[in-house]
Amino acid sequence: MRFGVSTFVTDEGIGPAALGRALEERGFGSLFVTEHTHIPVERESEYPGGGELPRIYYRTLDPFVALSAAAAVTARLRLGTGIALVVQRDPITLAKEAASLDLVSGGRAVLGVGAGWNREEMRNHGTDPVTRMRLMRERVLAVKELWTKERAEFHGEFVDFDPVFSYPKPVQDPHPPVLVGGSGPTALDRVAEYGDGWMPLYGRGTGDLAARIADLRERAGRRVPVTVFAVPARPEAVAELEAAGADEVLFNLRTEPEDDTLRRLDRLAALL
Numbered sequence: 001m002r003f004g005v006s007t008f009v010t011d012e013g014i015g016p017a018a019l020g021r022a023l024e025e026r027g028f029g030s031l032f033v034t035e036h037t038h039i040p041v042e043r044e045s046e047y048p049g050g051g052e053l054p055r056i057y058y059r060t061l062d063p064f065v066a067l068s069a070a071a072a073v074t075a076r077l078r079l080g081t082g083i084a085l086v087v088q089r090d091p092i093t094l095a096k097e098a099a100s101l102d103l104v105s106g107g108r109a110v111l112g113v114g115a116g117w118n119r120e121e122m123r124n125h126g127t128d129p130v131t132r133m134r135l136m137r138e139r140v141l142a143v144k145e146l147w148t149k150e151r152a153e154f155h156g157e158f159v160d161f162d163p164v165f166s167y168p169k170p171v172q173d174p175h176p177p178v179l180v181g182g183s184g185p186t187a188l189d190r191v192a193e194y195g196d197g198w199m200p201l202y203g204r205g206t207g208d209l210a211a212r213i214a215d216l217r218e219r220a221g222r223r224v225p226v227t228v229f230a231v232p233a234r235p236e237a238v239a240e241l242e243a244a245g246a247d248e249v250l251f252n253l254r255t256e257p258e259d260d261t262l263r264r265l266d267r268l269a270a271l272l
Helices: 016-025 063-072 091-104 119-124 129-148 187-194 209-220 235-244 258-269
Strands: 002-007 030-033 078-081 109-114 152-155 160-164 178-181 197-199 227-231 248-253
Touching: 002 016, 016 030, 016 063, 016 258, 030 063, 030 109, 030 248, 063 078, 063 091, 091 109, 091 129, 109 129, 119 129, 129 152, 129 178, 129 187, 178 187, 187 197, 187 209, 197 227, 209 235, 227 235, 235 248, 248 258
Parallel strands: 002 030, 002 248, 030 078, 078 109, 109 178, 178 197, 227 248
Antiparallel strands: 152 160
């Protein structure tokens, strides 16, 4: 079992470099940061967590900038998006950003992907919420082509480009792992088709996690790695996920100033 944290890196909490250094010093294996490009003032989409949308959603740093800052002061920490909102990103730019992170970190990038829940946010990027899952599929497949082909091209319903050169290429062979987020009824289909791993959110559709992991690995015909996102800092939660067959636990880390965060990480480290 591997252990890391998932968190919102904002302009009001600990900086990404200080956070990355503190995690590696305490023996954590990974840092996954979330993404929201913006939050529309007028919003109809309900917050999946219930109640008012927390302030941290309004103030996230760009994930690739934050992870690059953490990469510069660490040597072993895996650096992941949790999640990159692929339906709000140009795939050619996304391929370059993720490959650049993999290069500057010496092969430590992980691309967690998802379609998101905030329909007003994605509409501002020109994305139709109705077709967002099909759009995400094509953009992920296009990113993999750009990572692995000298002359990459893609022709789909939403993504269409003739042969291009795209550099840098990732350090990892064949590319950074793509972890598909979500736990809805079709999530495992997406993982099996174009994911290198599954990243469900703890407590949302994970009640029968052991059965779903077994189903995923059977339909994929391989041992698909499972990283569980936003796990509470409780020994029983870790034991539950280990028994279910998960490979990595990402403890949910509150966004706080540096001193408070360091004290919280000291307590979390006792669970490793």
